[in-house]
């Protein structure tokens with residue numbers, strides 16, 4: 001198994017013979033049109049049931065449900081609520097109220113009814129039914145399911161090309177772009193369709209296909225045609241196309257002498273482009289815009305506000321019903337230099353930039369906010385901007401691709417982290433205000449708005465993300481966006497059963513590995529809220545704590561010989577803690593009430609500061625790196641216990657990664673510990689740091705064709721060599 005089917009394998013399950021389960025004898029679709037989701041639902045059901053039970057069911061189109069029920073003993077009836085009640089008006093009374101994209105599923109004695117509020121919802125219902133069957137759940141059920149929020153999008157950071165011909169994926173670890181090649185949309189979009197199928201099965205309703213650092217060339221007529229083809233590949237699965245825009249396009253592509261969002265020519269240019277796009281993609285979801293951040297152009301170039309920038313697109317999209325998702329990840333790297341200004345803090349930027357704009361956005365604008373105020377670190381407090389935009393809908397940006405979290409070469413199951421973030425209670429106005437209730441509109445907006453964006457970055461690799469086990473993150477993202485009440489371990493078990501098997505041993509081992517993976521990774525990388533401590537200027541991968549300080553991109557540990565951490569208090573620091581509602585601000589302002597795992601995020605303390613656990617900060621660093629790396633050493637052995645219980649192809653692929661991770665965890669452990677040992681001069685109470693008696697230094701070996709080499713950062717090798 002190469003992973004291409006993801007969790008939609010429809011593998012035969014032990015004992016699941018057609019005769020052991022009362023299956024419908026035919027699938028009847030209502031008002032199905034080829035290329036649209038109800039039609040797809042019929043095909044998918046037929047394919048799934050054949051895979052699981054070895055029985056091929058015919059898919060028939062019906063104008064009239066009644067006559068089919070007579071013809072077949074049992075049927076699976078599949079369609080929208082509207083189509084169903086048109087054919088049988090009396091049935092309406094028995095049906096629950098469904099929200100957009102919701103579905104109703106009733107399985108009763110071999111008869112199956114799958115109804116969607118719309119076409120997409122119907123397909124979701126079919127996938128839900130198949131998921132039950134694939135997990136061996138063959139009892140009669142009635143399910144009414146509605147999504148928690150309307151925005152359930154993935155973002156792909158795909159480049160149209162990358163120097164040469166490649167369409168690379170920024171921060172993608174699973175190969176090249178499945179959409180672009182050589183500056184154009186690929187001719188063969190098979191993978192785009194397969195991706196849409198996976199996305200639909202977990203309730204994702206749109207995919208932004210190109211990098212937020214967008215290339216204006218995306219909007220040439222030829223490429224717009226190509227985007228139309230991507231949308232065609234998505235449409236059978238109800239996945240709408242979204243597009244990232246480069247703010248300067250009217251100038252760089254359109255030849256205008258400006259891209260000022262208030263300039264009439266610019267307004268007209270975007271209107272025309274938008275109309276052209278909707279001609280090719282009538283159901284386009286909308287735009288995603290990164291502006292005035294990390295060198296990207298934006299409205300502030302012309303002294304216009306971010307709201308004026310967002311509204312430019314809002315106006316162009318409105319006649320077509322499109323949404324403009326505008327990113328809150330706005331900061332100016334050049335003005336943040338700690339050597340110039342001790343109080344400069346990139347964490348403050350988003351709230352400051354959006355200050356005063358809450359009532360300025362058009363109603364089809366959604367602000368997309370990264371979960372933390374910096375950038376996808378292993379631990380961050382939840383962005384306070386969620387509580388500042390009470391009129392403007394917001395969506396949370398989560399990162400499925402593990403940019404700072406081991407890049408799929410380390411196992412990090414992210415659902416536990418996401419759950420903590422989504423369940424975080426901001427106590428706005430002293431009332432319960434969980435992140436999840438803010439982004440679905442419940443807490444402030446009192447209507448269903450906003451939602452979830454996941455930076456997925458799948459690629460051409462058959463594993464999609466580069467690692468089989470990392471696919472649990474894509475799965476969990478969709479499941480949580482649909483229902484944030486689901487538990488991390490519950491989602492995981494669902495995924496394991498679909499992806500691997502119902503073998504209890506397999507479920508236990510993958511669950512154990514995955515559930516400890518985030519705390520383990522945190523232990524051997526950056527602790528106590530100091531951030532991940534990756535190399536910050538280049539790949540964001542291996543250890544390089546020195547690179548965190550004194551760079552204009554602004555993630556600081558502010559470590560010196562005596563103390564460490566970033567003082568973000570109001571009384572003495574950058575003031576970031578004051579961006580939270582009063583109760584939370586007070587919690588973070590005070591060292592005594594700041595949780596240990598965020599201590600160094602909010603406070604600058606001596607290495608000898610004693611934590612709530614009773615340990616000093618430096619000893620906690622040492623211990624937790626040893627403990628975390630030790631846990632990672634157990635992963636390959638645990639995995640070995642599954643040999644023979646999983647197909648060899650995936651077994652070996654995963655084993656290779658876990659062995660690698662175990663080794664790299666040691667590199668992390670020793671790099672970080674050596675670095676802070678050197679810096680602080682404080683000995684490890686257990687005398688481990690700097691002491692590796694088992695280790696044979698490369699420079700003391702006789703090596704053919706190798707020479708000793710001085711490495712940078714020095715702490716990545718003992719003796720710097």
Ligand code: BDP
Nearest residue numbers: 170171212213290329375376
């Ligand atoms: C950072 C990534 C960079 C993205 C940026 C963003 O390193 O590649 O362009 O975020 O989200 O995490 O815009």
